[in-house]
Structures are given as structure tokens and as C-alpha cells.
Amino acid sequence: MDLLKRTISSIVPLNTEAMQQAQVRLDILTKPLGSLGRLESIAKQLAGITGNPRPQISKKCVVVMAGDHGVASEGVSAFPSEVTYQMVANFIRGGAGINVLARHSNADVFVVDMGVAVDIDLPGVINRKIDYGTRNMVIEPAMTYEQAVKALEAGVEIAKDLIKNQGYTLLATGEMGIANTTPSSALLAVFGGLKVEDVCGRGTGIDEAGLKNKQNAIRKAIEVNQPNVNDPIDVLAKVGGYEIAGLAGLILGAAANKTPIIIDGFISSAAALIAQRIAPLSVEYMIPSHASEEPGHKMILELLGLKPMLLLNMRLGEGTGAALAMHIVEGACKIINEMATFADAGVTGP
Ligand SMILES: Cc1cc2ncn([C@H]3O[C@H](COP(=O)(O)O)[C@@H](O)[C@H]3O)c2cc1C
Numbered sequence: 106m107d108l109l110k111r112t113i114s115s116i117v118p119l120n121t122e123a124m125q126q127a128q129v130r131l132d133i134l135t136k137p138l139g140s141l142g143r144l145e146s147i148a149k150q151l152a153g154i155t156g157n158p159r160p161q162i163s164k165k166c167v168v169v170m171a172g173d174h175g176v177a178s179e180g181v182s183a184f185p186s187e188v189t190y191q192m193v194a195n196f197i198r199g200g201a202g203i204n205v206l207a208r209h210s211n212a213d214v215f216v217v218d219m220g221v222a223v224d225i226d227l228p229g230v231i232n233r234k235i236d237y238g239t240r241n242m243v244i245e246p247a248m249t250y251e252q253a254v255k256a257l258e259a260g261v262e263i264a265k266d267l268i269k270n271q272g273y274t275l276l277a278t279g280e281m282g283i284a285n286t287t288p289s290s291a292l293l294a295v296f297g298g299l300k301v302e303d304v305c306g307r308g309t310g311i312d313e314a315g316l317k318n319k320q321n322a323i324r325k326a327i328e329v330n331q332p333n334v335n336d337p338i339d340v341l342a343k344v345g346g347y348e349i350a351g352l353a354g355l356i357l358g359a360a361a362n363k364t365p366i367i368i369d370g371f372i373s374s375a376a377a378l379i380a381q382r383i384a385p386l387s388v389e390y391m392i393p394s395h396a397s398e399e400p401g402h403k404m405i406l407e408l409l410g411l412k413p414m415l416l417l418n419m420r421l422g423e424g425t426g427a428a429l430a431m432h433i434v435e436g437a438c439k440i441i442n443e444m445a446t447f448a449d450a451g452v453t454g455p
């Protein structure tokens with residue numbers, strides 16, 4: 106708990122001086138004022154996050170956290186739990202969607218076992234396993250309070266290692282965990298005070314009857330566990346998941362280390378919601394990516410006060426939208442660093 110507390114207290118507001126200097130520069134570049142829209146606000150945000158009015162992005166990575174879910178036994182996913190491990194192996198071989206899009210963005214992929222239901226002996230998988238999957242939240246809390254804290258702190262430590270020891274300057278979230286749209290929907294329902302039928306979608310593609318069953322499972326989980334909305338760790342422990350907790354910790358760790366972090370789709374955004382409820386200032390360090398097809402995603406983004414950048418009808422997760430958004434974030438960074446000013450270029454200003 107100590108590490109988590111220290112991390113929360115070291116998250117500070119963005120550097121306004123660096124942001125002002127960035128704004129001054131953006132306004133003298135050879136373009137009509139504000140004409141690069143969100144590229145300008147991203148450049149300014151990067152300046153505020155890093156404290157550098159000319160922010161630099163060098164090494165980039167996507168952290169894919171994996172975990173299994175006891176609630177899968179309720180038949181809430183179109184796929185069986187074994188697929189979680191099988192996809193972890195696919196990530197290590199480089200054959201998954203995230204591998205392709207991370208290569209396309211020149212980003213490294215880190216795969217973390219936060220709570221996969223089987224032992225993993227694959228080269229390169231970071232082992233932070235808290236348990237062999239969560240408990241079935243329809244019957245009992247998904248994890249204990251202590252396990253939730255341990256998972257959050259694992260994420261904090263991974264962020265710190267990537268930033269401080271390995272020199273990554275841009276992080277992105279990704280996840281793999283069959284059934285994890287179920288806890289993500291539960292988290293949204295609880296934190297947003299929303300009706301389960303409004304927040305719950307089809308995940309990997311369940312049919313109408315499957316959707317009703319999934320909604321019932323979420324309702325029952327909330328009813329049985331009575332999560333305390335004023336204690337975000339209690340909510341996470343009762344109706345969350347290990348990879349979701351790990352990602353929330355990763356986000357807090359990125360914020361504490363003044364590093365931007367791109368938030369992927371629905372599940373990653375549920376993790377971001379936990380981070381926001383634990384440390385509201387952490388949102389200033391988040392950069393949204395795409396709008397997922399999962400219906401609850403736009404509700405989470407609204408609760409976070411974030412607007413998606415890409416509309417691509419994606420609903421995969423793994424960090425795929427975040428990897429694509431890296432192109433835009435890097436583009437924004439290049440604009441503020443490489444574009445000529447009116448004075449440099451001898452162009453008549455406004
Ligand atoms: C082959 C495969 C690859 C995936 N990659 C991400 N997900 C996505 O689907 C899962 C969530 O949906 P649900 O809650 O319906 O199970 C998560 O693992 C998520 O990362 C995948 C799902 C499958 C089947």
C-alpha cells in the first residue's frame with residue numbers, strides 16, 4: 106500500500122509554464138492560428154506532461170497485460186478462457202493484431218502475466234501473476250483488497266522500470282483476458298451510477314440471449330458484492346480483474362513519472378477510470394486513442410473527460426487503437442519541433 110500511496114502523492118498537475126511556452130511557439134508557426142487543431146493541443150499536453158516546451162518522443166511501447174476471469178464460467182464471452190493463454194503465446198510469436206500495429210508504429214510490445222489461469226513459461230513474458238484468474242464475481246469478490254493493491258503496485262513498478270531504467274518516453278495500454286468486458290462493464294456501471302443494460306455490450310460477439318445472460322451476471326455481481334463507490338480499490342477488488350488493475354497501476358506510474366500514456370479501448374478505459382478515481386490528476390497524463398464499438402466506451406470517455414481521436418469501428422483491445430494513435434501523437438510532437446516559424450520562413454504573419 107505504501108508504494109501506491111507514494112505514487113498517488115507524487116502525481117502533480119501539468120507544468121503550466123512549459124505549456125504556455127509551447128502555446129507561444131505554436132502560435133508563431135507558419136499556419137493560421139490553431140489550424141492544426143488537436144495536434145496543437147496534444148503538443149501542448151506533451152509539453153505540460155514532460156515539462157519541456159519542445160517535448161521529445163523517442164522509445165515507445167505498448168504494455169499488454171493479461172488475466173483470466175472466474176466470471177467466464179457464467180458463459181459471458183463467445184470464447185473459452187484458454188484463448189487468453191493462447192493469445193499470450195501469439196503475442197510472443199509476434200502474430201497478433203497488436204504485434205502488427207506496434208511494428209507499424211515502431212513500438213515495442215511488453216506482455217505481462219497479471220493473472221492468467223495457467224502457468225506461463227514463454228520467453229519474454231513478464232511474470233507478475235497475482236493469482237490463477239479472478240474468482241467468479243457473481244458468487245464472491247473477484248479478488249481480495251490486498252490482491253487489488255498488489256496488482257496496482259505491479260503496474261506502478263512496471264511503468265517506473267520502463268521509464269526510468271529502459272528510457273521509454275511514450276507508453277500505451279493493452280490487454281488480453283477472455284471475459285474482461287464483463288468486469289469492465291461492471292466497473293462502469295458502479296462508477297458511473299449507470300444501468301447495466303445501458304453499459305453492457307457484446308464483447309467478442311455474443312448473441313442476444315448471451316447479452317441478457319451477461320447483463321444478469323453483472324447485476325448479480327454488483328448485488329452480491331455491494332461495491333463501495335467511494336473506495337475505488339474496493340470496487341476494483343470486488344468486480345474488477347488483474348489485468349485491469351495492473352493497467353490502472355501502469356497509468357498511475359506513468360503519471361507519477363511525468364510520461365504520457367495512450368489509453369486503448371473499452372477495457373483499458375475501464376482501467377483509466379479506476380486510475381482517475383484513485384488519483385484524479387492522472388487524467389492529465391492520459392491521451393485517448395480510438396472510439397471502440399463497445400457501447401460503454403463513450404460513456405467511460407465522458408466520465409474521464411476525454412475525446413477519442415480515431416473512428417475506425419474497432420473492438421479488439423490488445424492496445425491496437427493505442428498503437429495506431431502513436432502516429433498522431435508523434436506527428437503532434439514533430440509539428441512543434443520541426444515546423445518553421447513565420448520569422449524563420451520569411452512568411453508574412455497575421
Ligand atoms: C482471439 C481473440 C483475440 C483477442 N484480442 C483481444 N481480445 C479481446 O476480447 C476479450 C474481451 O471480450 P469478451 O469479454 O467478450 O471475452 C479480451 O481478451 C479482449 O482483449 C480478443 C478476443 C479473442 C477471442
Ligand SMILES: O=C(O)c1cccnc1
Pocket residue numbers: 286308309369370371372373397398399402419420421422423
Ligand atoms: O474496446 C475494446 O477494448 C474491446 C472491445 C470488445 C472486445 N475486446 C476489447
